[in-house]
Amino acid sequence: MDFSTAADLRRRLEDTGYLGDDALATVAWLAHRLDRPLLLEGEPGTGKTALAEALAEAGGVPLIRLQCHEGIDASQALYDWDFPRQILHLRAVETVGAVGGATALEDVEASLFDERFLLARPVLRALREAPAVLLVDEIDRADDEFEAFLLEVLSTWQVSIPELGTIKAETPPLVVLTSNRTREVHDALKRRCLYHWLEHPSLERELAIVRTRAPEVPKELAEQVVRAVHAIRADAELIKPPGVAETLDWARALHELGTRELDTASVAATLGVAVKYREDGARVRASLDRLMAR
Numbered sequence: 197m198d199f200s201t202a203a204d205l206r207r208r209l210e211d212t213g214y215l216g217d218d219a220l221a222t223v224a225w226l227a228h229r230l231d232r233p234l235l236l237e238g239e240p241g242t243g244k245t246a247l248a249e250a251l252a253e254a255g256g257v258p259l260i261r262l263q264c265h266e267g268i269d270a271s272q273a274l275y276d277w278d279f280p281r282q283i284l285h286l287r288a289v290e291t292v293g294a295v296g297g298a299t300a301l302e303d304v305e306a307s308l309f310d311e312r313f314l315l316a317r318p319v320l321r322a323l324r325e326a327p328a329v330l331l332v333d334e335i336d337r338a339d340d341e342f343e344a345f346l347l348e349v350l351s352t353w354q355v356s357i358p359e360l361g362t363i364k365a366e367t368p369p370l371v372v373l374t375s376n377r378t379r380e381v382h383d384a385l386k387r388r389c390l391y392h393w394l395e396h397p398s399l400e401r402e403l404a405i406v407r408t409r410a411p412e413v414p415k416e417l418a419e420q421v422v423r424a425v426h427a428i429r430a431d432a433e434l435i436k437p438p439g440v441a442e443t444l445d446w447a448r449a450l451h452e453l454g455t456r457e458l459d460t461a462s463v464a465a466t467l468g469v470a471v472k473y474r475e476d477g478a479r480v481r482a483s484l485d486r487l488m489a490r
């Protein structure tokens with residue numbers, strides 16, 4: 197993974213179909229150069245997860261994903277021992293009738309914590325397989341203890357496994373953390389990271405994204421869909437404004453239905469592709485005439 201400048205990174209992200217702006221390319225490039233994790237926050241569907249995927253693709257390195265959830269703990273992030281296989285191993289040892297005695301017992305016990313029985317989880321894999329991109333997705337769903345654990349790994353780039361010793365990354369992986377801000381990430385972790393807030397893309401960029409990701413949709417229809425989405429997003433009262441994912445889905449859905457021109461009827465019929473709350477749907481329907489006039 198080698199990006200010579202932020203502009204180079206931006207171009208190579210574009211080659212994978214990810215269209216970011218200069219600010220995003222710069223902060224991602226700095227994270228890569230300074231070996232610092234990148235913390236991305238922003239509304240749903242603004243391309244946080246997709247950036248990590250694009251970085252891995254552009255850099256030609258594996259993407260290793262850790263999906264956070266409530267109650268996630270270090271063993272799910274680091275490693276586990278393969279208990280069923282350890283048991284089978286013990287049975288096998290019994291069957292061949294290993295000779296008794298203290299040394300033999302110690303040998304058998306030691307053989308249980310062999311590399312063969314280690315289940316490497318994403319963080320351990322990232323340390324071993326680096327250069328790689330490690331995506332720690334939706335860190336806000338994990339709890340404080342997990343964050344503290346992560347902070348330690350991200351500061352030292354090493355973990356210690358009592359039975360095996362210390363494992364240190366030769367080159368640190370590029371770490372992308374994402375958060376939807378259901379809770380605030382702690383300052384200690386933030387201090388370690390570079391930070392970027394992802395906005396919904398501008399009209400021009402979103403149109404370019406649709407043209408790249410859904411090239412089958414005719415330009416005129418794509419333009420109308422993007423305009424409609426921007427008009428819908430402008431309503432600050434919405435529970436969940438549509439993200440880029442919804443724009444793409446909507447454009448594809450309308451195209452699938454053979455729609456050439458977005459009109460009141462086609463919007464009303466397909467609104468559920470873009471707007472996923474009953475209250476939001478009602479608000480959009482109520483202002484449909486005004487929306488279409490724009």
Ligand SMILES: Nc1ncnc2c1ncn2[C@@H]1O[C@H](COP(=O)(O)OP(=O)(O)OP(=O)(O)O)[C@@H](O)[C@H]1O
Pocket residue numbers: 213214215216238239240241242243244245246247374376397405409439440441444
């Ligand atoms: N800048 C972009 N360039 C190209 N595609 C994009 C861009 N931003 C978003 N997308 C597309 O929009 C979709 C949603 O993006 P993504 O899943 O990364 O959003 P997210 O911010 O992770 O959302 P969530 O918070 O819901 O997880 C993806 O299909 C992605 O390919």
Ligand SMILES: [Mg+2]
Pocket residue numbers: 244245246333374
């Ligand atoms: Mg995501």
